[in-house]
Amino acid sequence: xxxTELMHAQDRRGCVGDGxxxxxxxxxxxxxxxxxxxxxxxxxxxxxxWASRDPAVAHFQVEVNSASGLRRWWRxxxxxxxxxxxxxxxxxxxxxxxxxxxxxxxxIATRAHLYLMLHAGALERNGQALLLPAMxxxxxxxxxxxxxxxxxxxxxxxxxLIRPADGAIVPLPRAIPLKNRSIPVIREFLPDAxxxxxxxxxxxxxxxxxxxxxPSLERQTEPAQPRWITFPRFVPGLRxxxxxxxxxxxxxxxxxxxxxxxxxxxxxxxTTLVRLVRECACFSLEYGDLDAAIALIAEITADAPx
Amino acid sequence: MHPxxxxxxxxGAREPSAVVHFSADDWNRCLRAARTERVLARLGxxxxxxxxxxxxxxxxxxxxxxxxxxxGFLQCRIAHEVSQVRxxxxxxxxxxxxxxxxxxxxxxxxxxxxxxxxxxxxxVPRTRIDAFERDxxxxxxxxxxxxxxxxxxxxxxxxxxxxxxxxQRGVEVDLHHRLLPLTxxxxxxxxxxxxxxxxxxxxPGVRVLSPVDMLLHTxxxxxxxxxxxxxxxxxxxxxxxxxxxxxxxxxxxxxPERAARLDLGRPLYYGLLFSRALLGTPIPAAVxxxxxxxxxxxxxxxxxMHTLVTRALPPQEGRSALTGLANWLLYVRSHWLRMxxxxxxxxxxxxxxxxxEHAGDHSRGGF
Numbered sequence: 089x090x091x092t093e094l095m096h097a098q099d100r101r102g103c104v105g106d107g108x109x110x111x112x113x114x115x116x117x118x119x120x121x122x123x124x125x126x127x128x129x130x131x132x133x134x135x136x137x138w139a140s141r142d143p144a145v146a147h148f149q150v151e152v153n154s155a156s157g158l159r160r161w162w163r164x165x166x167x168x169x170x171x172x173x174x175x176x177x178x179x180x181x182x183x184x185x186x187x188x189x190x191x192x193x194x195x196i197a198t199r200a201h202l203y204l205m206l207h208a209g210a211l212e213r214n215g216q217a218l219l220l221p222a223m224x225x226x227x228x229x230x231x232x233x234x235x236x237x238x239x240x241x242x243x244x245x246x247x248x249l250i251r252p253a254d255g256a257i258v259p260l261p262r263a264i265p266l267k268n269r270s271i272p273v274i275r276e277f278l279p280d281a282x283x284x285x286x287x288x289x290x291x292x293x294x295x296x297x298x299x300x301x302x303p304s305l306e307r308q309t310e311p312a313q314p315r316w317i318t319f320p321r322f323v324p325g326l327r328x329x330x331x332x333x334x335x336x337x338x339x340x341x342x343x344x345x346x347x348x349x350x351x352x353x354x355x356x357x358x359t360t361l362v363r364l365v366r367e368c369a370c371f372s373l374e375y376g377d378l379d380a381a382i383a384l385i386a387e388i389t390a391d392a393p394x
Numbered sequence: 395m396h397p398x399x400x401x402x403x404x405x406g407a408r409e410p411s412a413v414v415h416f417s418a419d420d421w422n423r424c425l426r427a428a429r430t431e432r433v434l435a436r437l438g439x440x441x442x443x444x445x446x447x448x449x450x451x452x453x454x455x456x457x458x459x460x461x462x463x464x465x466g467f468l469q470c471r472i473a474h475e476v477s478q479v480r481x482x483x484x485x486x487x488x489x490x491x492x493x494x495x496x497x498x499x500x501x502x503x504x505x506x507x508x509x510x511x512x513x514x515x516x517x518v519p520r521t522r523i524d525a526f527e528r529d530x531x532x533x534x535x536x537x538x539x540x541x542x543x544x545x546x547x548x549x550x551x552x553x554x555x556x557x558x559x560x561x562q563r564g565v566e567v568d569l570h571h572r573l574l575p576l577t578x579x580x581x582x583x584x585x586x587x588x589x590x591x592x593x594x595x596x597x598p599g600v601r602v603l604s605p606v607d608m609l610l611h612t613x614x615x616x617x618x619x620x621x622x623x624x625x626x627x628x629x630x631x632x633x634x635x636x637x638x639x640x641x642x643x644x645x646x647x648x649x650p651e652r653a654a655r656l657d658l659g660r661p662l663y664y665g666l667l668f669s670r671a672l673l674g675t676p677i678p679a680a681v682x683x684x685x686x687x688x689x690x691x692x693x694x695x696x697x698x699m700h701t702l703v704t705r706a707l708p709p710q711e712g713r714s715a716l717t718g719l720a721n722w723l724l725y726v727r728s729h730w731l732r733m734x735x736x737x738x739x740x741x742x743x744x745x746x747x748x749x750x751e752h753a754g755d756h757s758r759g760g761f
Contacts, residue, residue, distance in 0.1 A: 116453050118422065143418035145453040149426055171426045201463035202456050352467045 092135035095127070109146060110139040113260030113308055114249070115200070117192065118146035121184075122153055123166070129185045129284060133263040133297060136305040148195050152188045154181055170195050179290075186287050186295055189263055193246060196260075197348045200249070203258060204360045205348040208248035210257050211240035212312035217257045218389060219248050219317045219368070221346045227322030227375075230270045233298050234378045235385065237278050242304040243312060252353075252360045255367060256311040261304045263297035271296045277378055314364055316389055317343070318371045326376030329384050339370035400672075401709050403427040406437055407630070408674035410444035413454075421454050427709030431626040435461040435508030461508070468511045469499050475514050475565040476500060480599055482533035487525055489599050491517040491591050493570065493611065497602040498631070500594050505634035510627075513557075513566040519588065520571035527555055527569060535560050535567065543744065551577045551733065573611055573619075577733045580618055582610075582656040605639045606652045613665030614658050619732075621725040623706045626672075632665045633673040646681045650688060659689030668703055 089097075091110050107120040108127075112134065121127060148170065155165040155178050165178035168191035175194065179187040197205060208221035209232030218240070222228040229245045236242035243259040251258050263284070266274055271294060275283060282299040317339055334342075343361055344350050350357045371388060375381035402424035406413045416424065428434040438458030441447050447455060476496060483490070492500055495511035518526050531537065535558040540548070548556050553572040559565065572584045591601040603611060612635060616628040639645045653662040663685050669675040670682070690696050705720040729738055 114456070143422065145418050145421040145425075145451045147453050147457060149422060171429055173430075199457075200460060202460040349463070352463050354463075354466060354470065356463075 089139060090135060091131055091137050091139035094139045094141065095131045107149075107151075108139065108141065109144040110134060111137050111308070112192070112262060113244070114258050115147040115196065115260075116144050118144075118149045119188075120151040120153070121188075123184050126152060126184045126188060129297075130188075132282070132284065133299050134305065136302055137308065147200075148192065150188070150191060150195065152184055152191070183287050183290055185284075186265065186290055186297075189265065189297070193262075196247060200247075201349055201352060203249035203251055204350065204353060204357055204364075206248035206250065206343060207246070207346050207348060209235075209245050210243035210248045210259070210312075210314075211235050212243055212257075212259075213240050213389070215312055216315040216389075217243060217312040218385070219257070219314055220320050221248065221317065221343060222320050223346070227270075227320055229264050229266060230273060230322070231320050231375070231378070231381060233264050233266070233274055233281075234277055234382060236301055236304060237281055238382050241307065241312075242300045245300075250314070250360055250364055251311065252356050255314065255360065255363045257314050258311050259304075259308050261300040261308050263299060265292075265295050265297055267295055268293040273378070274298060314368050316371070317365070317368045318373050318385065318388075320373045320375065320381075323374045323376050326374060327380075329373060329375040329377070329381050331384055331388065332372045334370035334372055336365045336370060339368075340365045401427060401711075403431070403433075403437070403626075403709050404672055407433075407440065407633075410437075410440040411446045413441055414446050414449040416454075418451075421451065423709075423711070425454060425457055427711070429461075431624070431709060432510045433508075433627055433630055434458065435465050435510075436627075436630060437508075438462065439507045465508050465510045469506065469509075471563070471565060472496050472511045472514055473499060475560075475563060475567065476597070476600065478560070478563070479514070479516070479530065479567060480597065482535075483526060483529050483599075485599065487529060488519065488522055489591075489601050490526070491587070491601045491603060492594070493517055493603070494615065494631075497608065500597060500600065501592075501602045502595075503635075504638060505631060509631075513568055515568045515570060517570045517573075517584070517587070520584070523555060523569055523571045527558070530558055530567070530569075534562075547741075551575055551737065553578075573614055575619075575732050577737055578618070579731050579734075580614070580657050580660070582614070582658055586656060605635075605642060605645060606649050607656070609635045609639065609649070609665070610653055610656060610658045610662055614661040617661045617664040619728075621706075621721070621728045622703060623710075623721045623724060626707055626709070629669055629673060629707060632669045633675045636666075636669060636675050636677065640676070646678055649681065650685050653685075653689065659685070660691065663689040664699070664703070667700075668707065671700075671704060672707060 107118050109116060109118050151169040152166060155167050164181035166181050166184035166187050167174055167178045168176060168187050170191065206219065206221050207223065208219045209228045211218050211232060220228050220232055232242060232245040242261050243257055244261060245264040246262065247260045249258040249260055271286065284297040286294055286296045288294050319342060340361060343365065350361065373381065402416060402420040406424055425434065428437050434457065438461055441450065441458060447458065450458065476492065493515040495509055496514050498509065499506040499511060537556050537558055540556055548554065553575045554568050554570040558567045573582050574580055587603060587607055590604040590607060592604055594600045594602055602608065609632065612628065612631050616622065616625045616632065649662065653659045666677055666682060666685055670677050691699065702720040702724050705717045706724050710717055729742065733741065
């Protein structure tokens with residue numbers, strides 16, 4: 089059953105008790121929430137994903153609800169819990185959905201050590217994948233979002249999950265949080281894409297979520313083999329994008345610094361990264377204009393068969 | 395306690411192949427509790443050893459395997475710290491004995507697999523501890539500044555000196571000269587430990603406790619040096635040490651006698667009793683009877699401890715007034731065992747006054 093079907097077939101209040109189970113990429117999430125607006129947004133962003141009311145073994149057991157006590161009456165707050173513990177300070181009540189998304193990302197980053205986790209966008213075409221590793225603020229989400237609506241399948245906008253066994257990228261398509269200036273840019277660039285409400289003044293400024301294209305959610309359990317690595321950097325006003333081929337050794341060093349859990353994985357992390365860099369062509373890309381960047385990426389990835 | 399009523403985490407630890415019959419709800423409770431108790435990776439190895447990992451649901455297997463990374467990382471970090479410490483100390487300082495996790499790891503004992511290992515605990519002779527500390531400070535380790543009272547607390551009453559840390563690596567190194575505080579009710583003689591400590595292959599100048607002493611120390615640490623609550627990881631150590639050393643000749647025969655000599659009969663009794671009750675550790679009936687006859691407390695105390703510990707040690711879900719009471723009574727007991735009342739009372743008053751002064755200041759983790 090998909091999340092959309094479940095939401096329409098069932099009484100939503102049921103999610104309070106044993107919770108709601110849904111799939112995001114390789115993960116099963118057990119969510120408890122009494123917040124109707126959060127459930128609505130969840131359905132809008134993850135509608136085609138598998139979901140169930142019957143208990144399933146979950147990777148993450150999370151809860152997002154209003155804070156209890158006096159805070160229920162005065163400037164209400166939303167709290168996030170993982171396994172019954174509260175890893176962060178509460179958010180304003182209206183920001184419950186970004187809190188859930190952010191909390192889940194944090195949970196994944198601190199636990200999903202079955203994968204080498206790169207801080208990267210990832211996209212696939214004809215079974216071959218492009219990784220866009222970058223630190224926050226380099227425009228990785230914006231570029232991933234744009235490519236996702238220009239012929240590429242979005243695998244992830246934030247987590248490049250590399251499976252050590254075969255080096256494949258395991259998709260984790262999630263609502264793409266666009267920040268500040270990116271919101272009007274994407275609104276203009278993708279007028280037909282679904283963009284959620286703007287949450288003003290979060291810890292990262294204004295945030296609005298872009299829904300990944302539906303096929304990307306429908307095919308979220310299909311991995312892809314990495315073929316290109318491009319380190320993007322957004323430079324305001326840069327007319328012509330600058331693309332440079334990178335030495336593999338440099339690509340390796342930059343990825344080792346970029347990964348969430350490279351040191352933690354020890355030898356497995358090293359061998360996985362060596363294999364990844366060996367199998368991929370590495371580039372750095374500076375861009376100021378999305379159309380020009382997409383055209384340039386199409387050029388370097390044109391040798392893909394099919 | 396009837397096994398069917400046990401928490402799924404305990405059921406999984408006792409009979410790892412039975413997890414293949416877990417419901418999704420059992421699994422979710424088990425995985426969650428295993429994380430909280432820091433034994434998720436250890437449970438995973440147990441299930442793998444029983445040949446059942448491949449038959450676990452994928453989401454459970456993912457987590458059992460992913461959980462191995464962090465303990466592996468911590469173990470590398472501690473092993474590196476051990477070699478740094480050994481290198482920083484002149485041979486003239488003499489040998490050191492690794493305790494607890496570092497000992498299990500460096501001695502290559504199977505129970506190290508999946509075990510989270512944060513601090514490095516080392517036993518050194520009391521006469522040499524000042525020299526060891528001086529040498530480590532000279533080699534770059536740092537001691538956090540303490541006021542006069544805290545210094546006295548450590549130096550006059552405790553079994554260890556204030557923790558040392560190397561600023562670049564941040565691992566907490568605790569130098570001990572005994573197993574329990576100087577003020578503690580039980581007084582194991584450290585000289586006896588030194589006499590039977592064993593060398594570690596490939597690490598000159600480094601030793602570990604003998605198997606019986608290692609088990610006695612682990613039981614003492616859980617039952618006579620802390621509040622017991624949250625100690626399932628320590629109970630797991632006791633269980634695995636017993637399962638591992640059971641194969642050694644004369645282990646069971648020497649254990650009670652050694653406990654009597656070291657004044658650690660009571661912790662041994664509790665260690666065997668609760669490891670068997672909660673984790674199903676196989677222990678020869680004759681050993682249990684003998685240890686019970688020699689070291690069990692008076693009957694009402696025994697019954698009370700059984701009630702308290704079987705509430706406080708298993709994973710605690712939700713809030714229950716009885717479990718809260720058990721936790722509190724065991725907390726009070728831990729202080730009672732650490733210090734005689736004429737020292738304890740002023741110390742606790744000082745502690746609570748300071749807590750008021752420094753509300754929200756967590757830097758004094760030493761207490």
